[in-house]
Amino acid sequence: MFRFIIKSFAFQKLRNNIIPIPKRTVTSFSSLFIGYNIQYNNIQNIFSKTILRTRQNNVCSKNKYLLSRYNHDIPRVHRNCWKCNSEIDYLSIHCNRKDCGVIQNVFPNDVTYFEILGVGKKVNGQLQPTYDIDSDQLRKNFLLLQQRVHPDSYSTKEDRQEYNYASQQSSLINKAYQVLRDPLSRAKYMLKLNNISISESESLQDQELLMEILDVREQLEEATNENNVKVIKNESEDKINNILAELSQAFSSNDFCMAKESTVKLQYWYNIRNATIDWQPGKRIEIYH
Template sequence: MTILRPAAVPMSSSVMLKRLISTTQPQSHEHKVCWKCNHIVPQIDLHCSNDDCGVIQSTPQDINFFEALEAGLGENAADPIYDVDVKRLRMSFLRKQQRVHPDSYAQKSSEEYQLAQTQSSYLNKAYNTLKDPLARAQYMLALNGVEVAESESLEDPELLMEVMEIREQMEEAETEEDIKKLKQENIDKIAHTAEQLTKSFKSNNMDEAKELTIQMQYWDNIRRAIVDWAPGKRIELQH
């Protein structure tokens, strides 16, 4: 039997995650020093809190994406929860992104403009990671020192058979209505797996969370194949 392996999510590759984690692991430092006036500023602040200064700050180096967007925070900010309120996440992202958008700094100094570009890029990475169920799970595993290799698959015959059957159904689908049913079933699978991930992360069961994340990669692979579907088109599930 050919083992179908889940495709990697581009922005959540192991290399990208390692790079992101290296700059977002929670540390003991809660403050930074304003680059212009040397005022002590909380790491999470986008601008200097000194009323006589107020310049845009560098990206936070000692907080994770959850803290940066003030979303998915449990009792301990450095120990985020998986079940993020996506609507609140987006509102927080838009509010912060508006404050650092480079267009607002076009007439500022080159230092401020460059910092705005960096801050904006950082917030985009944080938002795009946390809004996606798969990327969020991969990121949380990485925060806990657990890596999910791109080549990993589950040795679960039932799951692999289910994936192969879905592929056949997609290839046999003739109308948008046919594929719509498969799309909804896959949405339900993603939601169910996300519920299980919430419980696994809450109980700090990283082995189980890793298995569920690999499973989520299969459903995400199918999701993207459904988006690319067209009558008679060969279904490419990367493996």
């Protein structure tokens, strides 16, 4: 990035003739271009190509390592209990002191849903986000956590603050579970962790696939019985399974461009599957694109 800024600055100087420039080989600006031997006529081409590469890579390459924010490069060891101020484990739900033991307030914003629910890829003892998770383990961890924070268990506490924190914890844990249990919302969440967002009306760039979606919509509209719809539903399930395999590969290789493209496709096929479930003779088919 620093080299790009230097090149940009030098090009502006060359273009605007702030410093006289010979039409032959440029050897000035030695402090800016140490080791470079640049033809003046090629400078603008170099600069333009640099901008083009930057724009092409901007969406995905700059995001490739953003998950390092969640890899705990700076170890998060503890926080402090809101009541007794003693140090507790960063991900602890209750104070570790036996004479205190109060439920804690919700986790800091930099704690991911994967950490909250104890699923993901373990690296150096830390849980990192991963698309492939054990659904059974996820549900088991969710139920155990909800037992520990259920607000009803704190409704009789003298300190109302514990009940409030229990309600907040329960709500957060439930939200985390709803996001991670569904392949589409899990993909969107992982992209969001990398500063990539996908709206409900995200456009599909693959025109061939878009035509396929429109064709399926027409088939649903012309369907006369549930058997016709069942065929379409089975086809959509196959498509979804194939896209899930793509997402697994994309996230495991940190290819967020592919992950975003596959997530948009998954969103479309989800809509088709939902349309087959809601299908009724003569009912208008709503598939957003």
